[in-house]
Amino acid sequence: MQWSLLLNDYTFQNVIVGASLLGMISGALGTFAVLRRQSLLGDAISHAALPGICLGFIISGGRSMGSIMLGALTTGALAALVMLALTRMSRLKTDAALGICLSVFFAVGIVLLTYLQGTNNASQGGLEAFLFGQAAATLRSDLWLMGSITLGALLLLAALWKQAKLVTFDAEYARTLGIPATFIEALLTVMVTLAVVVGLQMVGVVLMAAMIVAPAAAARQWSRHLGSMVVLAAGFGVVSGITGATISTLSRGLATGPLIILTASAIVIVSLAIAPQRGLLWGVLKHYRQKWTLHKQQMLYTMYKWQLANASSHTRSQAQGLLWPRLALLRLYREGFLAREHSDRSYSGWSLTKSGITEAQRLTAVLEGKIQ
Amino acid sequence: MAIPDETGTALSIRNLTVSYHNQPVLWDIDLDIPSGVMAGIVGPNGAGKSTLIKSLLGLVPTLSGDVAVYGRPYAKQRKRIGYVPQRSSVDWDFPTTALDVVTMGLYGRLGWLKRPGRKERREALEALDMVSMGDFADRQISQLSGGQQQRVFLARALVQQADIYFLDEPMAGVDATTERAIVDILRRLRDEGKTLIVVHHDLQTVRTYFDWLLLLNVQVIASGEASDTFTIDNLRKAYGGQIALLNDTDALMFPASKVVR
Numbered sequence: 001m002q003w004s005l006l007l008n009d010y011t012f013q014n015v016i017v018g019a020s021l022l023g024m025i026s027g028a029l030g031t032f033a034v035l036r037r038q039s040l041l042g043d044a045i046s047h048a049a050l051p052g053i054c055l056g057f058i059i060s061g062g063r064s065m066g067s068i069m070l071g072a073l074t075t076g077a078l079a080a081l082v083m084l085a086l087t088r089m090s091r092l093k094t095d096a097a098l099g100i101c102l103s104v105f106f107a108v109g110i111v112l113l114t115y116l117q118g119t120n121n122a123s124q125g126g127l128e129a130f131l132f133g134q135a136a137a138t139l140r141s142d143l144w145l146m147g148s149i150t151l152g153a154l155l156l157l158a159a160l161w162k163q164a165k166l167v168t169f170d171a172e173y174a175r176t177l178g179i180p181a182t183f184i185e186a187l188l189t190v191m192v193t194l195a196v197v198v199g200l201q202m203v204g205v206v207l208m209a210a211m212i213v214a215p216a217a218a219a220r221q222w223s224r225h226l227g228s229m230v231v232l233a234a235g236f237g238v239v240s241g242i243t244g245a246t247i248s249t250l251s252r253g254l255a256t257g258p259l260i261i262l263t264a265s266a267i268v269i270v271s272l273a274i275a276p277q278r279g280l281l282w283g284v285l286k287h288y289r290q291k292w293t294l295h296k297q298q299m300l301y302t303m304y305k306w307q308l309a310n311a312s313s314h315t316r317s318q319a320q321g322l323l324w325p326r327l328a329l330l331r332l333y334r335e336g337f338l339a340r341e342h343s344d345r346s347y348s349g350w351s352l353t354k355s356g357i358t359e360a361q362r363l364t365a366v367l368e369g370k371i372q
Numbered sequence: 373m374a375i376p377d378e379t380g381t382a383l384s385i386r387n388l389t390v391s392y393h394n395q396p397v398l399w400d401i402d403l404d405i406p407s408g409v410m411a412g413i414v415g416p417n418g419a420g421k422s423t424l425i426k427s428l429l430g431l432v433p434t435l436s437g438d439v440a441v442y443g444r445p446y447a448k449q450r451k452r453i454g455y456v457p458q459r460s461s462v463d464w465d466f467p468t469t470a471l472d473v474v475t476m477g478l479y480g481r482l483g484w485l486k487r488p489g490r491k492e493r494r495e496a497l498e499a500l501d502m503v504s505m506g507d508f509a510d511r512q513i514s515q516l517s518g519g520q521q522q523r524v525f526l527a528r529a530l531v532q533q534a535d536i537y538f539l540d541e542p543m544a545g546v547d548a549t550t551e552r553a554i555v556d557i558l559r560r561l562r563d564e565g566k567t568l569i570v571v572h573h574d575l576q577t578v579r580t581y582f583d584w585l586l587l588l589n590v591q592v593i594a595s596g597e598a599s600d601t602f603t604i605d606n607l608r609k610a611y612g613g614q615i616a617l618l619n620d621t622d623a624l625m626f627p628a629s630k631v632v633r
Contacts, residue, residue, distance in 0.1 A: 035463075035466060035467075037463075159485060161487075162476075162479050162488070163484075165468075165476075168466070169462060169463075169466050169468070169473070169476070170461070170462045170476070172426075172431050173457055174479075175430070176431070177450070178480050179480065220467065223467050224468075224469070224512055225469070226466075226467050226468055229467050
């Protein structure tokens with residue numbers, strides 16, 4: 001019963017839809033930012049949106065979402081372009097240019113924010129909510145705006161898909177094919193600003209960077225193609241948005257934005273740990289499996305060589321006390337490569353079975369083929 | 373497409389100068405590369421070998437100079453040029469397959485909105501087969517060895533069906549087998565009448581691989597037929613003191629470390 005009540009709740013509906021839209025756009029565009037090693041660009045852009053928010057408020061004279069978004073879009077894109085220009089034309093490296101842009105624009109934003117708070121304009125109340133987001137304040141009209149921006153960005157991405165892919169992978173080569181790589185790069189960068197704008201209301205400018213990076217980073221672990229990575233990143237974004245919003249609503253009073261970010265981070269941690277091929281756990285397992293196989297092969301090889309050298313049909317295990325060799329012997333015995341030898345009712349060692357000899361000969365051939 | 377022009381000159385460069393932060397990287401390059409040769413560009417580190425290729429392709433801004441491809445400006449002849457960049461110039465952890473990378477070579481031809489289809493896929497597979505990488509078409513590029521990655525890059529240029537190919541150190545960091553395979557492919561292309569311009573770093577193999585040579589050290593030290601150009605005097609001029617150890621011309625011409633076929 002509680003769920004149906006919840007689903008009919010106006011605020012909850014708005015928050016869920018808004019969080020999903022945010023997840024979708026930031027996941028898709030974040031993929032390109034992450035692959036282009038511009039993860040932190042999202043951070044600079046989102047911080048740079050703050051002066052735009054204040055300017056939009058000043059110019060429109062009220063808390064109209066449209067002008068605030070437009071302002072955020074303008075200063076965010078401006079910061080991104082300044083950053084690109086700084087790295088291209090000066091000797092500054094990307095990280096330095098990023099740091100400068102982020103702090104200068106954010107400082108201007110804070111100055112404007114405190115100026116507005118000092119003017120005693122009643123309607124400015126809650127402008128600082130854009131720092132950390134205020135999901136519950138989302139209106140239906142805001143959703144229409146966020147929805148159109150998301151749709152527009154995704155359509156643009158779909159139309160310029162192959163250019164975006166090639167420029168992300170190899171921009172110089174793209175240029176030799178006559179693709180305007182600089183334009184595409186700038187476009188991909190500015191489009192990150194669109195994601196930031198959608199996230200203003202939900203998670204705010206300070207935490208927005210995580211929304212750009214986290215779904216994409218998680219998706220990279222699971223995908224083999226750029227297409228699947230974009231879809232998966234958008235999916236992870238939506239899942240974290242919905243989960244974070246639901247937890248926040250059910251728990252009463254916990255902030256939505258940070259919960260969305262924490263959910264996304266949890267997905268990243270799980271993906272880093274267990275994703276097939278690329279996950280840490282996978283790597284550890286593979287390492288031990290390979291080591292174990294090598295151990296067995298080495299045991300078989302050694303016994304074979306020993307038998308050849310001594311013309312004896314069985315060997316006494318030299319490694320009685322050691323755990324790993326004994327395990328290897330037992331495993332080889334179970335696989336039918338070894339047989340236990342008993343003479344005079346006492347245990348005397350191991351001998352290679354027929355299939356053991358064949359396997360050892362195969363290994364020897366492979367090994368010697370490789371060495372010579 | 374392969375219509376060699378009357379003059380037989382594939383590439384002609386006039387007064388090309390490139391600078392980086394007030395430091396000339398290439399100085400007044402004048403050069404004509406004939407059509408249908410396998411040309412090597414050789415010179416010490418920092419001689420501007422890669423920069424030369426990149427400035428010809430318009431990837432690096434030039435201070436002055438004209439470049440003509442088969443007698444016409446580069447911008448109009450883009451479709452006749454293939455480029456194989458240095459393998460290290462991209463991040464191989466990009467989520468894609470070998471076949472997809474090769475298909476990228478066709479993006480220029482496809483125009484703005486058209487997507488690669490079945491025809492493009494077939495062409496890309498053919499190019500992969502040409503570099504003996506057909507079995508790796510669906511392999512993640514991060515799981516390819518260095519030599520295999522280099523072949524994928526080569527296939528991506530092959531699929532362009534260009535007349536002139538620029539290759540930036542295609543033999544860097546690949547094993548002897550791959551190097552031989554790459555050289556064989558390049559020779560086959562040359563025999564089909566294509567022009568290959570290869571930045572190369574291994575002096576020992578210059579004579580065996582190339583029939584035309586440019587010795588470069590910011591300026592053109594010498595250029596022309598490999599047999600005339602690859603002399604100890606010219607090498608001294610290009611490499612300065614660094615080559616002094618190689619007094620013995622024979623050691624240079626008949627390297628002991630490589631198997632000469």
